[in-house]
Amino acid sequence: MSKRADKSPYHHGNLRESLVIKASEMLHVEGIDGLSMRKLADAVGVSRTALYHHFQDKNALLCAIAEQGFARWHATSERIFNQAKVKDRDKVRQFVHDYINYAADNPQLYELMFGRTLWKNATPTESLKSVAYPSFQHQVTMTKRWQQQGLMPANEDTLRLAQVTWGTLHGIARLLIDGIYADRTHIDEMCECAVNLFSQPNR
Amino acid sequence: MSKRADKSPYHHGNLRESLVIKASEMLHVEGIDGLSMRKLADAVGVSRTALYHHFQDKNALLCAIAEQGFARWHATSERIFNQAKVKDRDKVRQFVHDYINYAADNPQLYELMFGRTLWKNATPTESLKSVAYPSFQHQVTMTKRWQQQGLMPANEDTLRLAQVTWGTLHGIARLLIDGIYADRTHIDEMCECAVNLFSQPNR
DNA sequence: CGGCTAATTTTGACAGTGTCAAGATTGCCG
DNA sequence: CGGCAATCTTGACACTGTCAAAATTAGCCG
Missing domain, CATH: 1.10.10.60 (Homeodomain-like)
Known part of the structure; x- marks a missing residue:
């Protein structure tokens, strides 16, 4: 003990x-x-x-930091989807905005969580994996539900759709973070545009 | 002389x-x-x-490499859009596939071209900027044309739409490169899914 | 053809980095 | 209180990018 x-x-x-x-x-x-x-x-x-x-490595230290980042985002995400009395379409909208803003507010952390440093260069800790993987799994689950509700195209493969929609968020986040062809003043409009793109009944 | x-x-x-x-x-x-x-x-x-x-710096060296990468991609891109007898919708499709495959074939180069190393950490060379910026400008021009042809939603702001669509490509590319939640075997399906998402008349 | 100048390359050095091997210190439990 | 194991320190090594000064060399002009 x-x-x-x-x-x-x-x-x-x-x-x-x-x-x-x-x-x-x-x-x-x-x-x-x-x-x-x-x-x-x-x-x-x-x-x-x-x-x-x-910490065995610098890598292990970084994994621990990233892990904390995932935990924090996971909490925010849960809070969004657990709201009663909010329409799912608005939850999606809110999810997108919060995701991008989380990235923009913690650029270095986001970079660490989803960057090559941990996932390609080095070996992510088992502990990190066990926190990070469910994060994407959640995206898949949500995508499936959105498809069933007619929010997203039902004829697309759920896994692919989840990859692409999350890829879109990821891409926008990185453009902002790395400062290429976009800056913070564009955030809201970009989010709206993205939501319109993959949320079915356009208006 | x-x-x-x-x-x-x-x-x-x-x-x-x-x-x-x-x-x-x-x-x-x-x-x-x-x-x-x-x-x-x-x-x-x-x-x-x-x-x-x-080279003044390591940074300058890296800029020179990235510059070459932009030149090569620009050539490929031009080749796609200059094809006669190919419908614009198919050009878009081809553009998406080639973009992602270029990234997947040259992961380290792509990372350099669009990563934080050059654009956020360090100062991109004037020479690099003069090659990189037109690359995005081209995306905007194309987006405008696609909107006019009804391929993409005309009611969205062109600049935002260009940012989001290119962001999507960028995001997918990075997911593949960094090896998170996606691998090369998914490329084709992901591309198709992406094209379907932002290309208007769904089928 | 000789010599001067300026471009080019080298050697030495410095302040950093991550990390290993051994030794010194310390707290806790029996 | 003694010993053990966890914890921390000191020293060292192989790297990294880059600066200053010295050495080399090529090309041009007379």
Whole structure:
């Protein structure tokens, strides 16, 4: 019993948690490249290699941060769909807006959550996978429902449709984040345009 | 006269060109992070800092590579739209497929062309901008035409529509490249689904 | 053909990075 | 209180991009 992570710790004072917090902070301001293990250790007040007793890799640290990001978005998403008295069409609309705004508000985090750094370059933690995969599964489930309700074309394969609609959101988010051919002032109009595109009865 | 870049050069044998070629090669196999100035210099057979007389930065080198990528894609794109005897609807279809396949065939290059590395982190070269911007402008022009022909919804703002449709392509490309929730075997079906989504008279 | 200038390349150096191996410290449980 | 294991530190290594100064070389002009 009392393996770790609940009792007051040895030297520092719950390092692991402090690391994730501080790292998220640094990620947000400095960006993914500006976040270095050594600077992080410095900021928290421990020595360079102290981190390696709580995270195997820099990769593991990043996975932990991303994981937190997924959890937070998942909560927001749940809140949207659990609203009673809101029509499904409006939920879709709200979902799109919130998704894009979440990305625009936390560009570095979004980049980390869905970028090549974790998913292609490195090996995502099992723990991260177990949080990230259901996130897309949810999109598929929702797409199926929207099809059944006539909100989205019923003749398209659900999986493909989910990939494409989510791909659209992802694409818009990245255009904004990377600052190519779009900026924040376009967000609302772009969202509306996107919703109109894949939500069936046009008006 | 004879400023450079046409006569046989001094020591090496047209270093600048060799660098871009070799760098593109390394980018393709090793990825954007695996491409280091020192390894590149080594591979070409010059010393570490020789590159800095042809490129101010690593950033400048990357811009040159990306520029070449834009040129190549632009050529492909032109070829599609200049075909006589092909209906515009089929051109759109072909455009979508080729775009995604270009990205899937050159993942690292695509990542460089449209990624944060150049557009957000660093400062894109003027030269790069002058090649990249028209690329999107072309998308806008095409979107306008498609709207006029009734292929795409005429009531949407052209600029927004162009952003969203291209965003969709971009999103799908990135999902494939970064390997999240999609892989190459899905390409064709995803493309068809996308085309159906934003091309008006559904069938 | 000789020499000067300017383009080109090299060597040395510096401040960073992630991470491994060993040693020092510390808290906790028996 | 003793010992053990968790925790943290120090030292080191192989990398990275890039600057300054020295060395090399090519091309042009007289």
